[in-house]
Amino acid sequence: MPFDRRGLLALGALAATGAAIPSGVRAQGFPNRALTIVVPFAPGGNTDLVGRIVATALGKALGQSVVVDNRPGAGGAIGAGQVARSAPDGHTLLLAGAGVIVTVPEMTSTPYTRADFAPLSLVNRSSMVVLARSGDERLRSFADLAAYARSGEGKLNAGHSGPGTPNHLALLQLENLLGTKFTVVSYRGSGPALSDLLGGQIDVHFDQVTSALPHIRSGALRALAVLGPANDAALPDVRTVSQLGFGEVDGTTYIGLLVPARTPKELRDRLSDAIREAVADPQMVKSARDLGSEAYAGTAEEFARILEAEHALSSRATKEGRLKAD
CATH class of the missing domain: 3.40.190.10 (Periplasmic binding protein-like II)
Known part of the structure; x- marks a missing residue:
């Protein structure tokens, strides 16, 4: 078949503008370079620590390097906005919990909405x-x-x-x-x-x-x-607020990986499979346990349900004036 330079240039123009490219075209050779996990918080915190063990395990599963890029600020909105605007080619992922995706947009103007992201999988939960x-x-x-x-x-x-x-x-x-x-x-x-x-x-x-x-x-x-429904295995001698007789407070934190919603389904499925493999990796399981958390490969559907439940809570709190941006 003759070389079609004009067709190749047209395809390149579509990629540059972020226009839709058939998933089969995008999936060829994926991943073909290093992936980036954007952590929308400063180094040293829970999301950052989880991100680094996820990056190692995911890189092993994909056979490609995965780097962590910390983009803190605005309750996570700066990093999330960067990912929402990124090319939907599967190479840029966001590591975040429900707060970044649904709660922060309830409180203030953000360069994204929940609809701008496609959840891939949960990767961790912690007390x-x-x-x-x-x-x-x-x-x-x-x-x-x-x-x-x-x-x-x-x-x-x-x-x-x-x-x-x-x-x-x-x-x-x-x-x-x-x-x-x-x-x-x-x-x-x-x-x-x-x-x-x-x-x-x-x-x-x-x-x-x-x-x-x-x-x-x-x-x-x-x-x-x-601050949870049960004792934490890493702190067996520390009681819950409920056990101490003060009532229920649940601060269980779920963290997962997302990509821009425009990312083709074939790439999302490829990434979801790799994430499940990564979370099941014995080294990641051990690393998460050593951190005091649990490697947890909840599905995209479960992640979506958590986002919906958090949105209902945060929306009500915002309307009541109890949740405001600084």
Whole structure:
């Protein structure tokens, strides 16, 4: 067959403009270069730590290198917006939870909506804990925190990982449960918040076990309670808020991978299969356990249901004025 230069140029023009190209054409030779997982939070936090073990396992499954690109800010909206605008060729993925996709857009104007993304698979779930410095004698237990918080509004400086994140929602749940208000400090990820907690700039922080565990094990931070329906295997001696008699707070965090919604189904299916293989890899299972979380390969459909449930909760909280951007 003769070489069709004009046809090749036309195909290149379509790719450059992001126009639809038949999935069979896009899938040929995929992946043909390194993939990028955009983490919309600063290094050192839960999503970043999970992203790095996912990148290693996914690279092994695909036979191609996978790099992590941290793009923090605006509760995850900066990184998510970058992925929403990226070429739908399967080489750029977003690692995020429901907060970035559905909660942040409820709170503020974002360069994307939930419809701009296609969920591929969940990859991890983890418990959340409320933390204090080990040397803070005011807060030796969760009961101390409750009593101190109730003694006067605004007395405790409480940090979270960004507007609309699960950490933020857990903080709001605890405020409601205790009938009090914290002086809330928002960060661009767990890493900076943990640094300020360790340095004494804030009193408590709401964080996933994954990013908090090294500081708990070192003795620098104290886990006052697990914010979830059950004890966490990594912290068997730390009781849940419910077990302590204060009611229910569920901060279980699910994280998954998404791509631009315009990505052809053939590529999405190829990536989903590779992600399931990656999450089942014994090394990733062990790495997730060592972090204090669980490698969890929930399906795209399960991820979509989690997004829908989170949207219902955040939409109601926003309408009630309880969830606002900083």
